[in-house]
Amino acid sequence: MVRSAGGRGGYGPREEVVAVRGGAVGGVVVAGLLVLSGAGPAGAWAGPEADVAYHGRVRLAQGQLRVWMVPQNEGPSAVPNATVRVRLSADLADRQELAGGCARVGRREVVCETGALPEHGRGRHIGLVLELRDRPAEVAVRIDTWWDGGATDRNRANNEHVVLALDTGDPYAF
Template sequence: MSGVRKWTWGAAGALAGVVLGAGAAVAAPAAGLEADLAFHGTVVMNGDRVEVKLTPHNDGPSALPDATVRLRWSVALAEEQRLPARCVREDERTVLCGTGALATNGVGEQLDVPVWLKEKPSEVTVEIDTAWGGGATDQDRTNDRTKVLVLDTGDAYAF
């Protein structure tokens, strides 16, 4: 499978710089750079598999070269995962994914993030928020943080 990595969460530290980008560790927010990030999509749970499909939005006023979205589950993920190339494991319940470039008043590329849970709960909560905003200031953080309760029904829950 092209673009998919198989690894365990112990490798997250080595790969985190890839997701966050070189600028995340060294760049201070540029003077006047502002962006209003939001994430919309769906979450589906089938047994011990959860799939998040999300699309990043940037309502500006500045374009961003990249940003990072954090997906955190209320339960532990299985040790081994097959994550998209832009995603890395942060810890036992968290995945970070790069959004790619986001134009002003633009919509980014959809991210499809399937994960396996350690156990088979009847429900799970997924928290979605901005881990890194491309060095920009976001004056309205209320629309880039959300929690979704997902039941093991196979139904898509929208956010």
């Protein structure tokens, strides 16, 4: 089941950074942006206009959630970097091995930098293997832009997704 999220409310307050993968320079940059600059939801600052989108899939099997996505920008302006947020309905395990450029920002949240998003182009592929504290029968995965590099994005329909993943090992696309 896939549906677009209709707004920002209902996901709880922002949490402090609780873990950053050691040696992940990009993850430290992301965490620094979140804590030091008070970066908030996309569109908080006026800037060049872009249309960031995320396409990918999620898969849940035996307490392990895999998320794979490709960020892209439909334009009209390039975005030097952005941050995608992945929020879960289940708690993450205490220890996580996160991809470079990614940081854990709460019990149920991970953020990853997208890298440069050229006008009408794609960013780097983002792959996460997230260990969950328990083995839930299903997990709701919310994907959205946390920081947009100062760009204005008027089309949120393609960068805010909610995917329900059942513990079947089947991939669910968004």
